[in-house]
Every structure is written in structure tokens, then in C-alpha cells.
Amino acid sequence: MNKSELPDPFEQARVESGVGYMNDQDDPVQILLRLKDVRKSAHNWKTFQSGAKPGRIVVPSEVNIRETRQIPFEVDPPEHGGFRKLLDPWFKRPLNDDYQQKLQAQIDELLDEVLNKDSVETVSEFSLKLQSRALTLLLNTPYEESEVWIGWGTHVFRSEGVALDGDKANILYDYIDEQIERAAAKPGDDLYSVLLNSEVNGKKLTKEEVKGVMILTFAGGRDTVINAVTNSIAYFGEHPESLARLKAEPEITGKAVEELIRYFAPLTHMGRVATQDTQVCEHAVKADTRVSLCWASANRDASVFEKPNEVVLDRKVNPHISFGFGTHNCLGATHARTIMNLLLKSLAQKVSSIEILECKENIEDLEQFKRKVGFDSLTVKFKNA
Amino acid sequence: MAKVTFITADDEQITLEGDSGSVMELAVQNDVAGIDGDCGGVCSCATCHVHVAPEHLAKVGSASEIEQDMLELDDNANEYSRLCCQIELNEQIDGVILRVAQ
Numbered sequence: 001m002n003k004s005e006l007p008d009p010f011e012q013a014r015v016e017s018g019v020g021y022m023n024d025q026d027d028p029v030q031i032l033l034r035l036k037d038v039r040k041s042a043h044n045w046k047t048f049q050s051g052a053k054p055g056r057i058v059v060p061s062e063v064n065i066r067e068t069r070q071i072p073f074e075v076d077p078p079e080h081g082g083f084r085k086l087l088d089p090w091f092k093r094p095l096n097d098d099y100q101q102k103l104q105a106q107i108d109e110l111l112d113e114v115l116n117k118d119s120v121e122t123v124s125e126f127s128l129k130l131q132s133r134a135l136t137l138l139l140n141t142p143y144e145e146s147e148v149w150i151g152w153g154t155h156v157f158r159s160e161g162v163a164l165d166g167d168k169a170n171i172l173y174d175y176i177d178e179q180i181e182r183a184a185a186k187p188g189d190d191l192y193s194v195l196l197n198s199e200v201n202g203k204k205l206t207k208e209e210v211k212g213v214m215i216l217t218f219a220g221g222r223d224t225v226i227n228a229v230t231n232s233i234a235y236f237g238e239h240p241e242s243l244a245r246l247k248a249e250p251e252i253t254g255k256a257v258e259e260l261i262r263y264f265a266p267l268t269h270m271g272r273v274a275t276q277d278t279q280v281c282e283h284a285v286k287a288d289t290r291v292s293l294c295w296a297s298a299n300r301d302a303s304v305f306e307k308p309n310e311v312v313l314d315r316k317v318n319p320h321i322s323f324g325f326g327t328h329n330c331l332g333a334t335h336a337r338t339i340m341n342l343l344l345k346s347l348a349q350k351v352s353s354i355e356i357l358e359c360k361e362n363i364e365d366l367e368q369f370k371r372k373v374g375f376d377s378l379t380v381k382f383k384n385a
Numbered sequence: 386m387a388k389v390t391f392i393t394a395d396d397e398q399i400t401l402e403g404d405s406g407s408v409m410e411l412a413v414q415n416d417v418a419g420i421d422g423d424c425g426g427v428c429s430c431a432t433c434h435v436h437v438a439p440e441h442l443a444k445v446g447s448a449s450e451i452e453q454d455m456l457e458l459d460d461n462a463n464e465y466s467r468l469c470c471q472i473e474l475n476e477q478i479d480g481v482i483l484r485v486a487q
Contacts, residue, residue: 036454043458254425304451317471318427319451326458329430333423 003356004234006264008309009265010232010297018281020294022367029271029290030283031366035298035321037281041272042293048272050328051076055227057271058367059292061250065169071212077327084331087213090191091138091331094338100136103338106133115350115384119357122378127229128154130339131222138335139191139217146205148175154226176214180207191217221332224266227362227374228340231264234378235311236347237354242313246348247385252314253348257340261312262320265296268364270324287294294319296371314324352385359374387479391435393418394485408483409433409470419485425468431455434486436465441481445472461486 010033013020020031032038041048054069071074072083075297093099110130114120131145139145147149152171183192184207195210205213236243246253269292274285284289299320300308323330358379364371390400395418403411410432412420421432428451429439437445442465448456452471458461469483 038452039458255427258424258427258429316427317449317451318424319429319455321429323430337423337425 002238003359004231004238006231006372006374008297008300009272009371010294010299011302013368014301015236016206017283019283020366020368022059022292024290024367025057027061027063027290029059029292030285031269031292031294031297031368032280032281033294033297033301034281035301035304035319038295038298039321039325041280041291042328045076045327047275047278048291049076049275049295050272051080052273056273056290058342059269059271059290061271062169066215066280068156068173068208068215069212070216070219070333071209073216073328074212076083079201080327083213086195086198086200090194090335094138100338100342101248103134104342104346106130106137107339107342108350111346111350111382115382117381119379119381122230122233122380123154123226123375124377126233127226130343131225134225134335134339135218135221138221138332141190154223170289171181172215172218173211176218177213179214180210192316197315217332218233220330221335225336225339227266228261228264228336229257229343230378231266231374232260232340232347233354233380234356234359235260236351237356237380239311240353242311243348243351243353245313246344250345250348253344255314255316256316256344257337258318258320259311259313259315261322261336261340262299262305262315262318263321264374265299265322266373267322267372268366278326292322293324295324296373350385351382353383355381355383357381386474387481389474389478390480390482391417391420392482392484394487401482403474404476406474407470408435408472408474408478411474412469414415414468417485418479419487420469422470428452428455428468428471431459431468432487433469434459434461435467435469435483436463436486437467438484439465441478444478445481459486 014033018034022029032041050057053063054074055066072080114126128150132149136143136146179192183196186195195205198205271290271292273290274287276287278285302308323333360376361372362374362376364373386402386404388400388402392398393479399417401415402441407426409422409426413422424430446469452468456466
């Protein structure tokens with residue numbers, strides 16, 4: 001009964017000093033671990049900027065493998081606000097009924113494919129497919145396009161054993177360049193075309209800016225969604241009572257989604273660059289050095305969450321920051337929440353139990369900390385209800 | 386039943402009625418502009434921020450510590466601020482007026 005557990009490797013450092021340390025390619029990172037510090041620093045975009053050299057706020061740093069600025073992720077206010085104003089309505093489309101009906105149909109079809117198979121490798125045969133197919137709805141591109149993305153494998157930037165893989169990144173960048181040229185030549189109603197025809201802050205978006213938005217959309221929503229889905233399958237595998245409860249009390253599904261996302265924290269942390277000498281919980285932060293905002297640690301902060309290491313399915317007050325906080329909060333959060341909501345509802349309806357046959361954990365190496373973020377593989381058998 | 390009046394950023398007045406759930410849910414179900422309730426009401430997203438009319442603050446009650454910590458970082462927050470996902474919809478708050486903060 002512990003394969004689905006995601007231990008908290010940060011507790012001691014969080015309580016004792018509030019920060020961790022990571023050298024990361026000689027551009028060191030102070031990892032902020034306490035919820036209130038993380039939230040305050042995320043709010044304070046003037047001191048802790050995102051608009052540094054492209055790739056620098058990502059940990060491990062991507063400065064050596066990427067030149068394109070991800071937008072709006074690596075842009076600060078006031079320019080940032082113009083981009084969010086354009087993008088927010090598009091990324092809220094998952095709230096529309098017809099979007100949800102299409103997504104529900106995708107999830108149900110996929111579940112029907114895997115139900116009662118003798119064994120299913122969840123990451124490659126379920127989560128990656130679900131994530132890729134759902135992305136066609138978010139981008140408003142043809143469903144068949146998901147086959148290309150599924151063919152890329154589970155990681156856009158990362159491959160097993162290699163934290164940074166420039167070749168894989170190039171596959172994505174070349175693909176996006178092609179798609180932008182296609183949309184420029186023959187505009188349709190997909191996100192590429194919409195962006196190419198949009199103005200932000202009084203100027204038409206350049207192809208490089210469109211590329212920046214698209215890279216963010218692909219990269220930001222891939223590992224994260226795959227981990228959230230895979231970890232959910234593992235959790236329900238070991239907690240059939242929770243699946244039964246969701247079936248009996250579908251009204252708690254929204255709270256369950258938030259709680260699972262708190263517990264999983266699919267994105268461990270995200271960096272910022274200090275624009276001036278400052279301090280966080282009595283630790284000096286020098287100008288032009290990096291900090292990271294550790295969502296995963298903050299979500300287990302016992303000064304805020306009761307029973308932080310337990311999944312309390314109907315947790316009522318749950319100020320988690322798995323989607324970040326403040327100006328740069330997650331653009332894809334509505335899409336992710338909708339996927340999780342419909343997935344939980346479908347699992348509760350269609351599945352009676354999930355047996356975990358085999359698994360291989362995915363452990364992130366943060367030097368001082370080793371964090372399980374999910375699974376490289378998770379082989380299960382789904383039994384229908 | 387409780388009546389709740391929302392005043393949006395465009396000064397539109399919307400009076401709604403309900404008897405269960407949270408004030409945020411009532412607002413979202415009726416598309417009150419500026420109340421998004423992204424997290425579904427667990428005090429995580431701060432997209433349901435309202436200013437309670439001063440004379441109604443007593444019946445609505447004050448924010449919990451967790452809620453205050455969220456509001457502290459909201460530039461529009463003042464002493465009348467609440468996250469309305471944390472306000473239960475019941476007869477006790479009948480007649481309350483809430484100004485949408487965003």
C-alpha cells in the first residue's frame with residue numbers, strides 16, 4: 001500500500017532552514033520551501049523576475065538548449081498582462097459544455113480501450129494518449145495530430161537518464177516552426193492561426209512570439225498532465241474506497257481534484273532571478289542569482305495543511321500552489337483541472353478496481369533532495385464496474 | 386433562502402437567491418463577472434474576491450487566517466475583503482451586498 005505514495009523529501013530542510021540549495025550547472029538555485037515564502041516571492045515579480053534570459057528560470061536551466069522566449073511565462077508585467085489578456089479567454093475554453101463533451105468522449109473511449117486488458121502500461125498507453133488527444137482540443141487542431149505527439153514519447157525535453165536532451169527539444173521546435181508556416185500560408189481556426197492574427201500591446205505577434213507561446217503550451221502541459229493522470233491511476237489502484245466514494249458522492253469530485261493536484265504537485269518547482277539584493281526568511285539572496293519556488297514542498301507545509309502527507313479526498317480548505325501563484329499562475333490550469341475532473345468522474349463510473357502489477361518510479365534529482373514526481377512506467381489491470 | 390447582491394466592476398447590480406453551497410458557487414452559476422472560482426471553492430486561487438458592504442461585515446464574518454494570508458497578497462484587498470468561496474450561503478447573510486473586487 002505504498003506504491004502510490006509521494007513522500008515529502010523537503011520536510012527537514014523546510015522546518016529547519018526554509019531553503020535548500022542546488023548548484024545546477026554552476027548557476028546556483030536557492031530553493032524556497034515554505035508556503036508563505038513561496039507565495040510572497042511568486043507575488044513579488046519585481047524582485048523575483050521571470051523575464052530573465054530565456055531558459056534561465058527553468059531548473060535544470062535550459063539556457064544552453066533554447067533561445068526562444070516562452071510567452072507569457074518568461075515575460076513580466078506590464079508586457080505580460082497584454083499576453084494574458086489575449087490568451088486567458090482561449091485557455092478558459094475548457095469550461096464550455098461542448099469542449100467538455102468532446103473531452104469526456106475522448107476519455108471514455110480511451111478507458112474502454114484499456115478496460116479488462118490483461119495489462120496496460122499506464123504512462124505510454126493511457127496518460128500520454130489522454131494528454132495528447134486532449135491537447136488537440138486546447139489547440140483546436142485535428143484529432144489525428146495527436147498521433148504525431150504520441151510518437152514523440154513521454155518527454156518533450158527530457159528523456160530517461162538524461163535531464164536535458166537538446167535533440168528532443170529540436171523535434172518540438174522544428175514541428176512548431178512547420179505548423180506556424182502552415183497556419184501563415186493557410187489560416188484556420190487553430191491556436192497558431194489565432195495567434196498569428198492577433199495583436200498584443202499594440203503590435204502584431206511575430207512568428208517568434210507565436211513560437212514562444214506554442215512551446216510553452218506543449219512543454220508546460222506534457223509531463224505535468226502525464227504525471228497527474230498516472231499518479232491518479234496509482235492512487236486509485238491502492239485506494240479503491242476513494243473510487244467508490246467518488247461514485248457515491250460525485251459532488252466532491254472538484255475537491256478531490258484539488259487535493260490530488262496538491263498532493264502530486266506535478267511541477268516540483270520553478271525558478272526566478274533576483275533583480276536586487278534581497279532576503280527570504282533571513283537568507284540573503286544576491287542580485288542576479290536564482291531562487292526557485294518549490295510548489296511541492298509548500299504543499300506539504302504542516303503550518304498550513306493538516307495531515308499534509310495524506311490525501312484527504314474532500315479537503316475543504318486547500319490553499320495549495322500546484323498551479324503557482326500570482327501573476328504567472330498556470331495558463332493551462334483550467335484545461336488540467338477539466339481533464340482531472342472528467343477523468344475522475346469516468347473512472348468512478350466505469351472502473352471497479354485497478355490492480356498495480358509493476359512500476360518504476362520517476363525520481364527527480366535536485367541534488368540535496370530526491371523527489372518522486374511520478375512513474376517512468378506503471379503497469380496495471382483495470383477492472384470494469 | 387438568502388438574497389445576495391453583487392455589484393460588478395462595471396457597476397452592474399445583480400441580485401441572486403440561493404439556500405446552499407457557497408456564495409462563490411451562486412455567483413459562478415449565474416455568470417457574475419469577476420467571480421471565476423477556478424479552484425472550485427477550496428481557497429486556493431483567490432479568483433472570488435469581494436468587498437463586503439461595511440454595514441454587512443458583521444453578519445458575513447471575518448476571514449480565517451488562511452484566507453487572510455491569501456488576501457494579504459491581493460493588491461485590491463482592504464478591511465472588507467473576503468474570498469466568497471469561504472462564505473456559506475444561508476439565511477444569516479440574507480440581504481448582503483458584495484462588491485466584486487476584480
